Structures are given as C-alpha cells and as structure tokens.
Amino acid sequence: MSATQTFLLPDLGEGLTEAEIVRWLVEVGDVVAVDAPVAEVETAKSIVEVPSPYAGVVAELHGTAGSTVDVGKPLITIGVLAPAAETYREEEKAGSGNVLIGYGTPESAGSGRRRMPRSTVVESVVEKAPARSTVPLVISPLVRRMAKDAKIDLHAVTGSGAGGLIVRRDVEAAIAGQKPALVEETVGTVESRTGLAELRRIPVSGFRKAVASTLSRSRREIPEATTWVDVDATALLEVRESLRTATDAGPGLLALMARFVVAGLKKYPELNGFVDTERDELVQYDGVNLGLAAQTERGLVVPAVADAHLLTARGLDREIRRLTSAARDGKLTPHELSCGSFTLNNYGSFGVDGSAAIINHPQVAILGVGRIIDRPWVVDGQLAVRKLTQLSLVFDHRVCDGGTAAGFLRFVADAFESPASALADL
Template identity: 60%
Template sequence: MTAPTTRLQVFNLPDLGEGLTDAEIVRWLVGVGDTVAVDQPVAEVETAKAVVEVPTPYAGRVATLHAGNGQVVEVGTPLITVEPLTDPAAETYREEERAGSGNVLIGYGTPEGPTRGRRRRPRIPAAQAPTPTAPPSPAQATAPKPAASGSAAGRTTVHRVVSPLVRRLARDSGLQLADITPTGPDGLITRGDVLRAAAAAVDTPTTLSAPATPAAPSAGTGERRTPLNGFRKAVAASLSRSRREVPEATVWVDVDATALWELRESQRTPTDPGPGLLAYLARFVVAGLRRYPVLNARLDTERDEIVEYDHIHLGLAVQGQRGLVVPAVLNAHTLTTDELDVAIRDVTGRAREGRSTAEELAAGTFTLNNYGGFGVDGSAAIINHPQVAILGFGRMIDRPWVVDGEIVPRKITQMSFVFDHRICDGGTAAGFMRTVADAIETPSSLLRRI
C-alpha cells in the first residue's frame, strides 16, 4: 500500500484588529523542525499598535517559516507551515493540547486560568535548580547532536520539544534550544534539561554581542539609512497630523515642589518605599481634569463638537525599546495614589520592554510627560492626537527661591502645558495649571478633598 500523503497546514497571519493590514516579524519563537502545540506562540510581530505574540492553531512540526526577522507580512498571507505529527507520544500530547484549546487570541492563546499573565524573564539561580533524578548516561552526554538545518548564515541545531511549557521556560531563561543537552527519549528536551542549562548559564560568564541593526551604510555616500518600523511610522503619522491640524498654545510655570518632596519622603518606611513622585503628580492631574473636563476630550471636526469623556485614561509618554510610546493607565480616576503607583510602574515597565497592549496604546484621553527623567527642565511638547492637551514636568532640582522675604534652597520643577486652542482659551488652561501647581506646592490641601 502507498503511504498516505502528509497534509501540510498553512497558517496565515490573522487579522490583528484595529484596521491593521500588516505586521513586521520581530523574532521567531520557533525554528524549522521544531515541534509546536496548539495555541503555542510561534512569533513576535510588531504592528503600529504593539508587539504581540502570534499563537498557531495547528500542532505538528514546523516545515516552513515564510518570512525572516525584520520582514513585513501582509494579513492573510502565509506565516508558518506545520506538518502534522506522526510520533505517537507527540500525538498523545497533541490531543491533550487540543482538549484545552479555545479560540486563538493574538498574544494570549489558550487561557490557563484567571491569574495568568505575562511573565518577566528572570534567570534561574543555581540553588533553585532541582537535582536530576536520572542523570544522562556517558553515551547520552557525548552523543552527537542532530544534524543542523537552515542556511549557512543562521544554522540551528534541531532538538525535539513537545511541551510548550518547556519551550517557554527556555525562552524566559534566555536560552537557545540548540544549546540545551537533551536527556529525554529520542533526544527530547525536558524541563530538567532546561533548569540544568539555566543554572549552568548563571555560573558561566558570557559575553553579549551587540544586537544587529537594520541600518546599512550606503556605499561611498557617508549615509546610513534605517527603515521606519511600525511604531515609528505610527508615531510620525500622529505627530505630523497634530502639527498640521492643531493650533496649539503653550504655557508654563515654575513650581515649588518642596512640600510634595517632603510628603513623599514621609511615606517611606524600611519595608515600603511608598508611592513615587509620578503617582502623586498623576493624582493631581486627575483632580485637575475632573475640574476642567474639557481638557479630557477630543474634537470631532466633522460635526464641530467637543467630545468629553466620563473616564480618564491617563497616557504616559515612555521611551521604549522601539521608540516613543504613550500607553495609558486605564480608568485612572478610580485609583488611589497607591494604586496609581502600582499601575504606573506596571504600564511604563512593560512599555519600555515593548510589551504594551494595543488597548493601552490607543485608549489615552490625556497625556502626562515626565521629561525631567531625561535631565531637561522644559519642553514644548506636541499633543498626542486625537487628544487635546499634554502636561509635562521637568527635572526637580534644588534652586534658590524666595520664601517669606528670604532666599532659601527649594525643590523646583518647571511645568509646561500644551493645549488645543480650539477647545479652550488661556483662562481654562491657566486654571488647570494652577490646580495642579497648587496641589504640588500644598499637597495636603488637595489630598483632604479627594
């Protein structure tokens, strides 16, 4: 009898929502010859909104990767081709995976329970690595690795990995599968293999090479050209539109933040650092927007209407790995100062790593910009369209200040406010600025009212 022909399964790049039509491959999480399970992330892709993981709806062995790192793939075109598994043990695991698989959601995959979330990538200390109960035999330890696959420029040793949990553990530990010695049946990488390799990596110093850059010098011109990625193109389009359409005005004021500084220091304990300064500033901004809701709005130019929001999604300008992004703390008006502190650290931390969600990047209704973190005093910022205003703070430093007729050192910061002159006049802008500035100079007066 003739053996049945293996049916290859082609997974096309799915619709990523938000009207997006393409995505750039940031990096592949699998290689040709790897074994994948249903809902296992196979690639990180970058859109104009965020970097997300794309899970595969098919289980099997990776046959083809249809694009390389840095290449743009159109929605609906092939992303990866998977060959169904024939190995009985792997087929059994595939059935278990299928039993738990639901709808494939970009960046999430199959739910694992209400506490599931994105994990950071810690190194696993050697002390935490379990002692293997069945160490590899000398024959296993010295056995040659399987033949390499791929091009000569990027040759990768193929090892069998059935469990996506093992693959994720390796990825979170910063390990390449080709560098892990398998001890499972037929060269299968097990969880213990990953833990041992992670412990060895902690004990062995490594030299990190500089990441490759897409910029390439043009021969004989002295130029270097770097293509705009999805993030940068989106930022450029938004800022250009803001400059074209918005008649913006800027006002600024120097603020004595000594009382706020002292309040923050008074909340510190040996076991609890308390809220950071940015959390207090966010609290004061929310209070100002509640008093002047026209600044928490957008302008509907087609209907000539100012659209005010009931909610405050506070955008935070963050310099991430892929450029400037403005993720938002959702429903900031419902959070206490302590809760704002936790949310701000979470949102900005993930943004710096390129892990903001599409919702966070698109939801902002007002932007707070802490450019003082870059060591500058002032900035005439560009409004983040379609918002109508942006508030910025410079560095907080000791300066001579007149208090009760005497010159004394105080903690001074410059606050600048850029607003769309179509939706309000200078009086409203000044009122909002003074609300925030007065709260900074006398925080106890505002905190008693909120």
C-alpha cells in the same frame, strides 16, 4: 511523516491588516508546544508574541525578520502530532486557535483542557517526526533566545534533556566554548548631497510609521499653544517620603502627580476631550484615561491608565508600574496604547527641565514635568534652597482659551506645592 498545518496570521483587531515580523523565536526543525510563542510581530499599535495553535515540528517559516505579513496569509507551517496524540492536539487547538495575539490561552478549571507532560510531547514528536539527525529539539523560548543572542547554531548542539531535548545548560556550555566572532567592517554608500558616507540605514517599522503619522497629523491640524510655570515641589517630596514605611513603599511620585492631574481635569474638562471635526463639536469625556509617555527600546509609547478618575494614588501607582513593565517587555495591548484621553509626560526622567511637547492626537492637551532639582527660591521673604521643577502645558487653542489652560496648570502647581491639603480634598 506527520501531517502539516499552516498557521495563518490571525485578525489582530483594532482595524489592523498587517504585521511586521520582528524576529522568529523558532527555527525549522524546532519542536513547539501548543501556545508556545513562535514569533514576535510588530503592528502599528504594539509588539506582541504570536502563540502556536499546534504542537509539532516547525516545517517552514513564511517570511524573514523585517518582512511584512498580511492578516490571513501563512505565517508558519508545523508538522503536527501524529494520530497517536490526535486527541491531545485537538483539545489544545480548541482552546488556542482563536486567542488574541499576545495573550495565549487562559487557564481555567472549567475549560476541560488537560496538558500532556512536556517530556511526552517531545517523545511523541521525535517518534513521528522525519528521521534526520539535524533536527534541534528545543521547546523553551528562553533557550532559543539565548542561542540566537550568542549566535549559537542549535544544529551543532547535543541535547542532554529527555529525548535529546536541548536545555539551558546545553546552550550555556556552547556559549562558554565558542570563540569571539570577527567583526566585519563595511563601508557605507556616499550620499551625494553631503559627500558623507552612510553609516547605516534603518527601515521604518509599522510602529514608527504610526507614531510619525500621529505626530505629523497633530502638527498639521492642532493650533497649539504652550504655557508653563516653575513649581516648588519640596512639600511633594516630603509627602512622598512620609508615605513610606518599613513594609510599604507607598505610592510613587508619578502616581501622586497623576492623581493631581486627574483632579485638575475634573475641574477643567475642556482639556479632557477631542475635537469632532466632522460635526464641528468639542467633546468632553466623562472620566479620564490617563496616558503616560514611556520610552522603550522600540521608541516612545503612551499607554493609558483606564478609568484613572476612579483610582486612588495607590491604585494609580499599581497601574503605572504594570503599564511600565508591559511597555518595557513589549506586551502592551492595542487598547492600552490608544485609549488615552490626556497625556502626562515625565520628561524630567531624562534629566531635562522643559519641553515643548507635541499633543498626542486626537487628544487636546499634554502636561510635561521637568526634573526636580535644588534651586534658590524665595520663601516668606527669605532666600532658600528648594526642590524646583517646571510644569508645561501644551493645549489645543480650539477647545479653550489661555485662561482655562492657565487655571488648570495653576491648579496642578498648587497641588504640587501643598500636596497634603490637595490629597485631603480628593
């Protein structure tokens, strides 16, 4: 029987000391390769995949989905490859044991690492693993996820791949042949105050706790004020369309908005900083990390475009798309989620006109953009149908007065209404 290695939850950085297991991507008996993701964990900053530093057969999972694991405590135990493959394992471990969670091991020509073919890994593990017919041989996280989502028991699936490896077609065949599962009805506990039955109870995750803490602190500490303005965005939409070509989609609408916001913060730096309460000082940043509120399945996140002041509208568009994709996949880094200096919230994407947003502490302001819709508007003394939106600025009254806030808001609004002129000056 092969030797076992227990992988301890590594240092997650950013001062984080624990993580919640969102779900396991492997089961006891599964075969894993080096750098293969074994679990999704959620910290107060983000959701990341944990890669395995060992290749072998999963022997034990230390914790269940929803449980919390402290840094330095056992996460998973793996029956590693036997001596015949020891050199390969050591090479893999050397490049994987200390990688930052969620990134895996970077491939580079100068690393001196080599990978054993997947079929060789499977055959080596099968040869040295405990002799039992119930070991489900699975390497692909996609195959495991398909089986979990469809509630397929991999122990009951016969693999058609090399060495009995369970591959995608095997799970698809099992899904096609399964019967619909019966839905179990449950009766909730009756809550005493209302007399109503409880539909469900949802544990507050580490991520939600962090969000709640930040928003609560913002309400407690920041004397906020809100100002807003209706804006004719007809010309902005026209400029956006004029930048499209047959081969180039051009920067998106949000990227153009972001570029105007960054320019406004350069003119009104009071809104791009924080309050140092320990030293009684108002701090202004030299540069902008523009936070962008994004709704995901796990809740609202605010990743930031680092050094947004150095980017063109096209550069902002690329970064916004990358961050949006990473947010949707739960791949944002702790730094991306915490480095923002000002937040732009496009709540118009939810089909609403306005919102009194909460400032993302320790920032001092947040700008919201409502939906853009057709409305009657007076142009040169004549009533016309125009594309209208509403901008709302929530700001910390400690860092500036209403005049500064109104000046910034008017600057951005003017850029929306005369975007060609604004872009010419940027």
